[in-house]
Amino acid sequence: MSITDNLLHIRSTLPEQVQLVAVSKTKSIDEILEAYKTGQRVFGENKVQELLTKWESLPKDIEWHYIGHLQSNKVKYIAPFIAMIHAVDSIKILNVINEEGRRYGRRIPCLLQFHIAKEESKFGFQTSGVDELFSSVELAALDYILFSGVMGMATYTEDHEVIDFEFSNLHTLFDKLKSTYFSENDNFAEISMGMSHDYLQAIQNGSTMVRIGSTIFGERNISV
Numbered sequence: 001m002s003i004t005d006n007l008l009h010i011r012s013t014l015p016e017q018v019q020l021v022a023v024s025k026t027k028s029i030d031e032i033l034e035a036y037k038t039g040q041r042v043f044g045e046n047k048v049q050e051l052l053t054k055w056e057s058l059p060k061d062i063e064w065h066y067i068g069h070l071q072s073n074k075v076k077y078i079a080p081f082i083a084m085i086h087a088v089d090s091i092k093i094l095n096v097i098n099e100e101g102r103r104y105g106r107r108i109p110c111l112l113q114f115h116i117a118k119e120e121s122k123f124g125f126q127t128s129g130v131d132e133l134f135s136s137v138e139l140a141a142l143d144y145i146l147f148s149g150v151m152g153m154a155t156y157t158e159d160h161e162v163i164d165f166e167f168s169n170l171h172t173l174f175d176k177l178k179s180t181y182f183s184e185n186d187n188f189a190e191i192s193m194g195m196s197h198d199y200l201q202a203i204q205n206g207s208t209m210v211r212i213g214s215t216i217f218g219e220r221n222i223s224v
C-alpha cells in the first residue's frame with residue numbers, strides 16, 4: 001500500500017468532524033509531499049530541529065502541529081508559525097509560549113496534555129490536579145495562549161477496556177474544563193486522542209483530532 005492509498009483509506013474511516021494530523025516524524029520530504037498531493041495539509045512533528053528543516057523545505061500552506069514534549073528554550077523557534085502545540089504540560093511552558101506569542105504578535109493554539117495512561121510517564125498534567133492548575137495560573141493573563149482543548153495518550157495495550165476507560169476519562173475531563181473554565185471560549189473545542197493502533201476507539205470516545213503516523217507512512221526505523 002502506498003502513502004496515498006493509506007491516507008485515502010484512513011480518511012474513509014473518519015467522521016467529518018474529526019481532523020487528521022498526519023504524523024510525519026522521521027519521514028522524508030518526498031514522503032510528506034506524497035501525502036500533501038492527496039490534499040493533506042496538517043502534519044505533526046515531535047522534534048524542533050526536524051520540524052524547522054521541513055517547514056523551510058515544504059509548501060507554506062502546511063499547518064504544522066507540534067506533538068512532542070517541548071523544551072522551554074526551543075519555543076522561540078516554532079512560535080512564529082506553529083499551528084498548534086499539542087503537549088503543553090506545565091505552567092512553566094505555558095508562560096514561555098505566552099511570552100513568545102506576545103513577541104510575534106500571535107495567539108498560539110495550545111492543547112493541555114493530561115496523563116491518562118496507567119504507564120509511568122514524566123509528561124502531562126495529572127487529571128486530579130486541574131483545579132490546582134487553574135487556581136495557580138492567571139488564565140486571563142495568558143493572553144497569547146489560545147486554549148484549544150486537551151490531548152492525551154492511552155496505555156499501549158491490546159486491552160480495549162483499558163483504552164476505552166482512559167479515553168473516556170479524557171473526554172469527561174474536557175467536558176469539566178469546558179464547563180468550568182472555558183464555557184465562553186469557542187476555541188476550546190478539541191480532544192486530541194488516538195494514534196494508529198487506537199484511533200477508532202478514540203473516535204468512539206469523542207476524539208476530534210487523531211494523530212496518525214505509521215498507518216500512513218509505514219513503520220518508523222527509529223523508535224520515537
Ligand SMILES: *Cc1c(COP(=O)(O)O)cnc(C)c1O
Pocket residue numbers: 023025046067068194195196197211212213214215224
Ligand atoms: C508518534 C506519535 C504519534 C503517531 O503514532 P503512530 O502509532 O505512528 O500512529 C501520535 N502522537 C504522538 C504524541 C506521537 O509521538
